[in-house]
Amino acid sequence: MADWxxxxxxxxxxxxxLDLASERANGTLRDPVTMWVVRSGGRLYVRSVKGPDGPWxxxxxxxxxxxxxxxxxxQDVTFHRADPGEYAGVDAAYRKKYGRYTSxxxxxxxxxxRASTLRLEPR
Structure with a gap:
């Protein structure tokens, strides 16, 4: 694991x-997708509203x-599926940072x- x-x-x-572009098999980047990003401890996380079925x-x-x-x-990054034990901290970070957008x-x-929670690690 690389640290920021x-x-x-x-x-x-x-x-x-945050703008996120994933890498294709041929090494090119997909078009970036804009999303929310949160910090829990010394790590950064993103989630898909559509869960694991989300295209990005x-x-x-x-x-x-x-x-x-x-x-x-x-930053070039690797995407790591978060462990379920990380979900509570990520939930709290989303509530704190974006709570003003209640709906x-x-x-x-x-x-x-939660099942789509990705930890972003620099590479």
Whole structure:
């Protein structure tokens, strides 16, 4: 597991949104998708509102690699499925950061969304 440097971790975590592009089998990047990003401890996470059936999520599952951009940081990453033990911290982070969007934030707190929780690690 690779760790984020403190400055990049802080910048990405503070960003309102993140652009994520997963890598295709031929090495090219898919078009980026804009989403919410949260920090729990020293790690960054994203979730698919549509759960594991979400198109962008499925794209991350072929090579588990891609690129993110947020808060002035552009970083190649690997996508790791979060363990269920990480879900509570990620839920709390979504509620804290995006709680003002009450009707929307609940969509990333469902069981299908939790099942799509990805930990972003720099590479």
């Amino acid at each position: 440097n403190g400055t990049d971790l802080d910048k990405v975590a503070a960003a309102e949104e 999520f499925r794209g991350t599952q072929s090579l588990h690699r891609g690129r993110i951009e947020a808060g002035g940081v552009r 929307i934030v609940e969509h990333v707190l469902t069981d299908p969304a």
